[in-house]
Amino acid sequence: MGKLTNSMWRLLGSQSSRNQSKSVSLIKDADAHTAWADGLDDDAFAAEAEKLEIGANSDDRARFLALAREAADRTLGMRPFDVQLQGALRLLEGDIVEMATGEGKTLAGAIGAIGHVLQGHHVHVISVNDYLATRDAEWMGPLFTAFGIVAKAVSENSDRDERKAAYAADITYGSVNEIGFDVLRDQLALSDGDLVSPTPDVAIIDEADSVLVDEALVPLVLAGSTEAEAPDQAIHDVVARMKNKHYEVDTEGRNVTLTDEGAAFVEEELGGINLYDEDHVGSTLVHVNVAMHAQYLLERDIHYIVRDGGVHLINASRGRVAQLQRWPDGVQAAVEIKEGLSQTDSGEVIDTMTVQALIGRYPRVCGMTGTALAAGEQFRQFYDLLVSQIPPNTPNIRIDEADRVYDSKANKVEAVVAYVKEVHETGQPILIGTHDVAESEELAYFLDKAGVSPVVLNAKNDAEEAKIIAEAGARDAVTVSTQMAGRGTDIRLGGSGDDESARDDVVALGGLCVVGTGRHDTERLDNQLRGRAGRQGDPGRSVFFSSLEDPVVTKNLAFKRDPVSQAEDGSMGAKGIDLIEQAQRIAEGVMLELHANTWRYNTLVNQQRDIVVKRRMELLTSDVALDELAAEEPARYAELTGTAAVTETADAGDAKADPEATEATEAGDSAASETDDATTPAPVTEPVEKEVLTQVAREIMLFHLDRAWADHLAFVSDVRASIHLRSLGKESPLDEFHKLILDEFSTLPGEAVENARKTFREATITNEGVDLGTADLHRSTTTWTYMVHDNLFSSGGAKALQGIIGIFR
Numbered sequence: 001m002g003k004l005t006n007s008m009w010r011l012l013g014s015q016s017s018r019n020q021s022k023s024v025s026l027i028k029d030a031d032a033h034t035a036w037a038d039g040l041d042d043d044a045f046a047a048e049a050e051k052l053e054i055g056a057n058s059d060d061r062a063r064f065l066a067l068a069r070e071a072a073d074r075t076l077g078m079r080p081f082d083v084q085l086q087g088a089l090r091l092l093e094g095d096i097v098e099m100a101t102g103e104g105k106t107l108a109g110a111i112g113a114i115g116h117v118l119q120g121h122h123v124h125v126i127s128v129n130d131y132l133a134t135r136d137a138e139w140m141g142p143l144f145t146a147f148g149i150v151a152k153a154v155s156e157n158s159d160r161d162e163r164k165a166a167y168a169a170d171i172t173y174g175s176v177n178e179i180g181f182d183v184l185r186d187q188l189a190l191s192d193g194d195l196v197s198p199t200p201d202v203a204i205i206d207e208a209d210s211v212l213v214d215e216a217l218v219p220l221v222l223a224g225s226t227e228a229e230a231p232d233q234a235i236h237d238v239v240a241r242m243k244n245k246h247y248e249v250d251t252e253g254r255n256v257t258l259t260d261e262g263a264a265f266v267e268e269e270l271g272g273i274n275l276y277d278e279d280h281v282g283s284t285l286v287h288v289n290v291a292m293h294a295q296y297l298l299e300r301d302i303h304y305i306v307r308d309g310g311v312h313l314i315n316a317s318r319g320r321v322a323q324l325q326r327w328p329d330g331v332q333a334a335v336e337i338k339e340g341l342s343q344t345d346s347g348e349v350i351d352t353m354t355v356q357a358l359i360g361r362y363p364r365v366c367g368m369t370g371t372a373l374a375a376g377e378q379f380r381q382f383y384d385l386l387v388s389q390i391p392p393n394t395p396n397i398r399i400d401e402a403d404r405v406y407d408s409k410a411n412k413v414e415a416v417v418a419y420v421k422e423v424h425e426t427g428q429p430i431l432i433g434t435h436d437v438a439e440s441e442e443l444a445y446f447l448d449k450a451g452v453s454p455v456v457l458n459a460k461n462d463a464e465e466a467k468i469i470a471e472a473g474a475r476d477a478v479t480v481s482t483q484m485a486g487r488g489t490d491i492r493l494g495g496s497g498d499d500e501s502a503r504d505d506v507v508a509l510g511g512l513c514v515v516g517t518g519r520h521d522t523e524r525l526d527n528q529l530r531g532r533a534g535r536q537g538d539p540g541r542s543v544f545f546s547s548l549e550d551p552v553v554t555k556n557l558a559f560k561r562d563p564v565s566q567a568e569d570g571s572m573g574a575k576g577i578d579l580i581e582q583a584q585r586i587a588e589g590v591m592l593e594l595h596a597n598t599w600r601y602n603t604l605v606n607q608q609r610d611i612v613v614k615r616r617m618e619l620l621t622s623d624v625a626l627d628e629l630a631a632e633e634p635a636r637y638a639e640l641t642g643t644a645a646v647t648e649t650a651d652a653g654d655a656k657a658d659p660e661a662t663e664a665t666e667a668g669d670s671a672a673s674e675t676d677d678a679t680t681p682a683p684v685t686e687p688v689e690k691e692v693l694t695q696v697a698r699e700i701m702l703f704h705l706d707r708a709w710a711d712h713l714a715f716v717s718d719v720r721a722s723i724h725l726r727s728l729g730k731e732s733p734l735d736e737f738h739k740l741i742l743d744e745f746s747t748l749p750g751e752a753v754e755n756a757r758k759t760f761r762e763a764t765i766t767n768e769g770v771d772l773g774t775a776d777l778h779r780s781t782t783t784w785t786y787m788v789h790d791n792l793f794s795s796g797g798a799k800a801l802q803g804i805i806g807i808f809r
Contacts, residue, residue: 020388023089026062027082033066045071046148054092055119061089064118067147068111075142078107081393088112090388091366096208096379098372098389100396101528102490102535105368109204110140112366114147117170121364122201125173128210130155131465136206137173144171154178160196167198176211177220180358181785184222187351187613187706188783190699192621200362208367209375209524212383216355217598224350224710224780232287236337238269239291247292256292287330294334298327301438304335310344311335314437349713350706350783356382356599357606370531374524377592382599398511398534401543403519405576407565412547413443415569416517417450419545420478424452428509429477431491433516433529434458435551440482443517447478454478470496473512475505491532511539518550519580521587546580548572553579556586604738605716608745612709615749619701626697628753629760636761642687688767696770700763701756703777708752715744 040048049067052060065085073079080088084104087097091112099105113123127133137153144151151171154163156178163182166172172179182197189195205211246262249255258266258275266288267273275285300306304313311332327335333343359365365385372379372387379385404419406412416432423430434440437458444456457468457479472479474495493511494503506512512533520526526544533540547553548563557579565572572579619625630637688696719740723733764771772778 020086023086024082026058026089027065027085029059029062030065030069030085033063034070036063037066037070040067040070042074042146045146049114049118049147052118054115064115065089068114068143071146072107072111072143075146076107076140078104080104080107080111083390083393084108085111087368087388087390088115090390091204091368092116093388094364094366094385095388096205096366096372096385097368098387099368099370100392100535101370101531102538103370103390103392105206105370106136106139107143109206109368110136110143113151113171113204114144114149116202116204116364117149118147122198123171123204124179124200124202124362125171125204125206126176126179126211126359127173127206128175128215130157130175130178132206133173133175133178137171154182163196167196176215176355176358177785180220180353180355181222183358183361184220184351184353184785185783187222187616188779189620190702191695195620202364203359203362203366205359205365205367206369208369208379209371210369211355212359212367212385213375213378213595216378216382217594219352219354220358220785221349222351222783222785224348224783232284233337234270235284235287236291236295236334238266239288239295240338241269242292242295247296249296256289256296258288258292290330290334291337293331294338298331298335299438300339301441302436305437306339306341309341311339311341348710349717350710350780351609352713353606353609354598354602357602357609359383360606371524371527374522374527378595382595392537394537396534397537398530398540398542400530401541403544403546403577403580405572405580406545406547407563407570407572407576409547409549411565411570412517412545412550413446415571416443416515416545417446417452419543420447420515421450421452423513424476424478426509427475427505428511428513429473429475429493429506430479430513430515431472431532432478432480433514434480434482435518435520436482439517440480444480447480452478454480457481473506475502475509490535493538507539510541512541514540514542516542516544518546519544519552519584521552521584521591523584523588546576548576548579550580552587553583556583556590600734601720601737604741608712608741609709612705612748616702616705619698619705623694625701625756626694629697629701629756632753632757633760640688640693640765641690686767688765692767692769693765696765697760699770699772700759701752703772703779704752704755704759706779707755707777708748712741712745712748716741 045067049064052064052067054061054064065088068088069080069085081104083099084107087099087103087105087108088111090097091109092115097105097108099108109125113125116123125133125136127136134153134155137151141151149171150169151173152166152169153173154166155174158166158178166174167182179197186195186197242262242265246259246265247256248259250257263275267275270284273280273284275281275288298304302314304311306312313327336343360383365383367385369375373389376387379387404415406415420430420432432443432454434443440456440458444454447454455468455471455478457465458481468479468481469491471477473491473493477495491512492503493506494500514530514533516526516529520529530542533542563572563575563579565576567573719737723737759772759775759777763775763777
């Protein structure tokens with residue numbers, strides 16, 4: 001947090017020197033095998049690699065490094081630096097590797113993946129988005145081929161066959177979203193042939209802090225269509241006409257409530273109703289609250305944009321449109337009404353899991369990022385992972401200027417514009433990092449008025465990202481970007497061409513100048529932005545402009561009296577820097593507590609999910625569903641198989657005629673005696689084939705297990721949304737949460753089986769299968785995936801760390 005030293009971070013979970021001497025020694029040993037690797041034919045690499053025991057033999061591991069270096073040079077034209085090989089070795093040891101921007105993490109990760117495959121593992125290289133996953137799989141493809149290794153990528157556009165092929169490969173590249181959603185979608189499978197996602201083995205996490213920290217709070221959700229009540233336009237019209245006196249926003253900026261005057265206003269506008277009587281408190285009042293949330297907490301061009309006739313959420317950590325994200329509980333539809341758009345389908349949650357739970361499925365996890373040390377505590381606490389810091393290949397000569405802090409946003413913007421104009425006049429390229437779409441467009445407007453014409457990169461034009469970034473390092477370039485910290489691409493000095501004179505020109509000007517328009521909630525993101533300059537020994541400079549009106553301050557510091565600047569331009573000097581750093585330290589503490597809360601609340605739900613998934617896989621991949629239903633409902637089983645069901649008064653000779661029927665009957669005597677269907681049914685003229693009946697039983701049992709789990713998740717959601725009220729009664733919200741969902745879950749298995757027995761007795765079953773529709777049992781015909789944008793666990797302990805809490809995040 002803040003300005004902690006590297007030695008302090010090591011105490012909090014980094015191990016920047018642990019076993020590094022061993023890694024360095026191995027790399028030196030690899031040099032002794034350079035001539036051997038150089039003398040191999042291209043088609044000999046795979047065979048030689050197969051002979052190596054790199055998991056146990058240090059000499060073989062050194063040989064592997066020599067092979068990797070030579071193969072990368074031949075296939076990619078990239079000869080790995082010692083530090084890249086060092087990073088690959090730490091990945092093989094299961095560490096999170098910190099390598100600075102531009103130091104070649106992609107190649108280090110590919111070599112690490114090859115090493116894991118050679119030890120007999122399947123590897124998932126998990127990235128933050130489809131673009132990086134697809135790019136890296138293709139880019140590193142020739143290197144993998146040289147080792148006889150198959151690598152493929154899975155993306156949002158992949159169909160089922162492409163996904164199966166990708167997961168069958170030795171190395172699978174994919175975004176955390178896609179891999180997580182494939183795990184969820186497998187929970188809809190009705191036969192084992194429908195399964196896509198394989199058993200998890202090794203995960204290499206690219207941009208590990210983005211995936212494991214920034215995305216870890218966001219649940220991945222699989223939803224199914226339902227017939228939901230349409231939002232009331234009249235309610236939204238009333239809410240839109242409210243005045244400030246009609247509602248109050250809480251200190252966290254996460255909830256908005258009616259004042260007494262506001263309630264009276266709404267009641268009168270809706271025809272003199274009583275919002276709090278039995279007819280309206282569970283319906284109208286709920287719709288009013290949802291409409292207020294959309295109207296007064298969610299801001300266009302900050303939390304979402306409107307494009308192509310739809311509402312698109314903005315990923316706060318990456319500045320891109322979050323294609324798969326939406327708000328739950330009617331908020332999405334409320335925002336669509338607010339913007340005058342048609343409403344998209346509503347749905348119920350079929351299954352959900354957090355990124356933390358997804359990564360927890362992998363027996364072995366490692367990763368890489370440019371800012372691992374600052375996330376060391378989260379890695380250690382929530383994933384049991386430690387950090388290895390890899391030194392840069394070339395010393396960093398970037399100049400990081402002291403922050404410039406101002407009393408107001410207006411004075412800050414004026415200072416940013418003046419600074420950018422001054423630097424631009426020299427020709428030095430400038431990259432300006434902003435926090436949201438609205439800020440990027442506002443700053444671009446003021447720069448344009450000052451005679452500087454910038455290129456803007458934000459969620460509205462993120463499809464043009466590669467082209468814009470490619471030219472951001474050219475002479476005279478001024479680029480304004482939202483959340484540059486999360487974009488994962490390097491900026492080449494001189495622009496996209498290979499013109500060395502253009503590069504030399506920019507080098508002479510001082511390299512790329514990075515300007516931040518405000519500190520992030522964590523210094524880690526600030527450093528990611530700074531890291532866009534000064535890559536691989538390039539010159540560069542960075543400076544952050546902040547104000548006491550920035551969100552990081554207003555959310556986390558409270559002043560009895562606002563600090564006053566003594567300077568004409570509103571600058572705050574060293575005192576301002578101290579305040580900004582204090583606010584950021586508090587914000588980082590809040591984030592750590594939020595992670596802890598999310599972990600505490602989700603751990604039990606994840607354990608319950610594991611139980612359900614294990615049961616589901618048992619039903620899906622064996623005959624246990626039919627075995628259990630035959631034992632529980634012997635009469636119905638005998639009817640469907642065309643055998644004579646045996647009761648206590650039946651002829652013993654009849655029982656001997658069909659041992660299978662006898663066995664089924666004896667197994668289910670006690671259960672059958674408890675039902676009204678224990679009498680012998682009439683024989684059927686066309687017995688159902690055993691194979692068909694096996695699948696029928698499977699579908700029935702799976703339907704009711706899935707239904708019970710979906711209902712349980714809805715219960716968990718309701719409890720979670722209100723559990724904070726328990727603290728008012730001096731109870732522990734977490735303890736009460738655990739008690740409630742444990743009690744509820746304890747009834748799930750029995751209810752699922754009991755409902756399956758009823759369906760097995762009553763549904764129409766023929767050699768064509770089972771008609772669940774006639775039993776009014778419908779699976780969703782439409783499903784979709786999304787990521788819930790908000791997190792419900794930011795209250796509680798985190799509140800105590802904050803002063804004034806500002807905008808909704």
